[in-house]
Amino acid sequence: IAGITQAPTSQILAAGRRMTLRCTQDMRHNAMYWYRQDLGLGLRLIHYSNTAGTTGKGEVPDGYSVSRANTDDFPLTLASAVPSQTSVYFCASSKTSGEPYNEQFFGPGTRLTVL
């Protein structure tokens, strides 16, 4: 693994189903993030984790949950998917979370369609 990986690459999901998007990084970064990207709205932060064992809510957290059991993995779960969650989801990581210069590295994205 080099950098950040996400799985699946794409998924079509029936409304009401539960779905977990996976994200793994091998850079030993402390901070990880989940964004959704919608046309005309740009990237919006869903949840973040400053370090393993901690998580926080971003701008659009409703309907999503995350966990951070270890440094490498940061899964995003949709408990009961709705069509408005159709989007492209990007996972990102950064070395730290509490410094001004804090370049974030992005995974390849998961394209999710909820019908």
Place this chain on the structure above:
Amino acid sequence: GQNIDQPTEMTATEGAIVQINCTYQTSGFNGLFWYQQHAGEAPTFLSYNVLDGLEEKGRFSSFLSRSKGYSYLLLKELQMKDSASYLCAVCSNDYKLSFGAGTTVTVRA
């Protein structure tokens, strides 16, 4: 809240120069990032400004004026491969990034 504005689209000719403006109003400021995103791909880091002035990196330069809440990304000697979306992102007091909607640049031969 955060308010970050950038133009939706720009078109330029190969070899030309394009300037992408970004204005922002945010709760606190800890720097401004520019990312490049090719269609269907992940955003990749281009530049970071935290002090006023111009940062040059090859064909790309980024400028910041904190008092005006303004930045621009300058792309010189445009190449076809520069066709992409360019995302302006501001790092606020909580060290989280807020992104603009992105500017899609199309380079024509």
